[in-house]
Amino acid sequence: MTKMPHHPRERLLDLFPPLSPYATGFLDVEQPHSLYWEQSGNPDGVPVLFLHGGPGAGSSPRHRRFFDPDHYRIILFDQRGAGRSTPLGCLENNTTAHLVDDIERLRVRLNIEKWHLFGGSWGSTLALSYARAHPERCISMILRGIFLMEQPEIDWFLYGIKMIFPEAWEQFAAMIDPDHHDDLLNAYYALLTDDKDPRAQGDAAITWALYESACSSLIPNYETITTEEQKSHATAIARIEAHYFKHGVIAPEDSLLNDIDKIRAIPATIIQGRYDIICPIHTANKLHNAWPEADYIVVPDGGHAALDPAIRSRLIEATENAKTIL
Secondary structure, X not given: OEEOOOOOOOOOOOOOOOOOOOEEEEEEOOOOOEEEEEEEEOOOOEEEEEEOOOOOOOOOHHHHHHOOOOOEEEEEEOOOOOOOOEOOOOOOOOOHHHHHHHXXXXXXXXXXXXXXXXXXXXXXXXXXXXXXXXXXXXXEEEEEOOOOOOHHHHHHHHOHHHHOOHHHHHHHHHOOOHHHHHHHHHHHHHHHOOOOOHHHHXXXXXXXXXXXXXXXXXXXXXXXXXXXXXXXXXXXXHHHHHHHHHHOOOOHHHOHHHHHHHOOOXXXXXXXXXXXXXXXXXXXXXXXXXXXXXXXXXXXXXXXXOOOHHHHHHHHHHHHHHHHOO
C-alpha cells in the first residue's frame, strides 16, 4: 500500500518528553563483546526494539522519545563495538549474523515473547535480517531510510554522493592519496584499522564521520568533532562501517528482497525521505515493489536523518498507529 504524504505545511509531531531508563544492563555474547541494553517507558507495556544505524552509530537518549512511554516498553541496545558496548570499535566477531543472534539473545534475556521492530538506515537492514530469521517474534516493523547492504549502495556512498554534495565528497576524498581515489574503501579501511598510527586513524575517522553527517540532513549539517567522546564515537562508526562495507556486503543471490515471503504477513510501515542522499529512494522503492502489502510513505520534504522534522513526525505517527497492532 502506498500512502499519500503529508503536505509540508501540516502540523508536525514532536518527540515525546525526555525520560530515563528504569533498567539497564550488559549482555555477554562472544568474546570480547559485552552489549549495553536499557529499558524505559512502561514496564508492562508492549515491547518495541529500537535498532540504531551505522553500523556502529550507537543509540542515544533521544531515541527513546519516538515512543509513547505510557504504552510502550522501550528497549534500546548498542550493537557490537558501538555506543556503550565494549570494546568500542571492535571488529572481531562483528557480522550481521552475529547481530541477529544478539537480538534474539536479548529477547530471551528480557523474557519477551514478541516485539515491534523500529529501525532506520542500517537499522532497517538489521530489522529485515532479524525478521527473516525470526518472523514469529515480530509484532510489526517500522523501517526508515531503507538500506539493503548491497554493492550499488556502497558505491553510491563512496562515489555517487559527489553528484549532490561535491564539496563534502572532495573533503572526504582529500584524506586519501589521489592515486587511490578509485579505491577509497580499501584506502580508508587501511587507515581505520592501523592501530600503530592513532593520529592518522583518528583523522580518517573524523573525516569519514563528518562526510556522512554533512549529507544526512535535508538542510546540510556541518558538524564539528572536538571532544574526546566525539572522537571515540567517530572512530567506532567509521571503523565499523568500513568493516561492513568491505566484508558484509550482501550478494544479489542472498538479497533481503528474495525472502520477503517470510515476512510478508508482518504489518509494516516503510518511511522514506524523497531527498535522502545517504540511502536514496530507489532502494525503498524496490522494497515497496517486492512488499506492496507494507505501507509505503514517501516524505516529500525529508532527507535521511530520523530527526529531520518531517521524517520525525511520520515516524511518531507510525509508532502511534502501531498501538492498534496486537
